[in-house]
Amino acid sequence: MAWGRRSRSAGTYFYEGKRVGSKVVKVYRGAGAAAQAAARAVAARRADRERVALAASELTARRQPAESLLDQQYDAVMALATAALYAAEYWRPSRHGWRGWREGLRELRVAG
């Protein structure tokens, strides 16, 4: 957003910057009281956006220690359980459940 002046004698005009696709265009919002109102509305929208961004970043920061520990525990325990099932001679084809060697033998028989 920007204020402009055409000449020394003329008043100031308010232009609002808007993104249209990949370009930023300036939209004329008038002069005097109308320009002041438009500028206040634009400033309020910007403050709202900043408030949202701050709230989202606070939300992320507040839960980070607990979440990162849980992420680590999840990865480690699931890896251990997976290893234990492999060690007990089960196997897991992609997108399917765990299977024992009996199922593997049956599939070999079907395959001939």
Next chain:
Amino acid sequence: MKDSVNSGSPAEPAAHRRLRELTARAKAGDAAAVPAIRDLLREEPEVAAWLGDLARSTRVAWLDRLTVSEPAVRQAAGLWADARRAELAGPAAPPTERLLADLIANLELEAHAASLDLALDTGGPPAVTAARTRRADSAVRRLLAATRMLRDVQAMMPNGQAPGPRLKVFDPTGREAV
């Protein structure tokens, strides 16, 4: 309930890193990785000890997060988590089941926190609500995956990490199974 564990993350032991490497090899179809995994699980008890410490640290962090200024609520939530763990694993569960039960109890704390945040989020900005919804979805997905894993481990390894029945091939000359 003892919550004296430091809430920092304990360092991953080398044996667990090796276990993850071997598991990746087994997943890729390397049969030689399976006996190596079995040996590692038998000979490296510090992996289970490390995971036990990690579970306690995680629980403390989540109780801090959930009940920041309410000691009574914190104690109640801790007792609830203990009871849930005991209910999932039972008194004489093998280490893998105990660790999975610890994980599920912690994931349930996360899911409760996510639901609570979402329920209290009334009239907030849409971007924050969307972030909370994604977090709640992710918490439930992980909880389901861990619960499914515990069910599989309990069903397939009733004796803990002992290997399942081995393939026996009849040998007519020796008249015995090999």
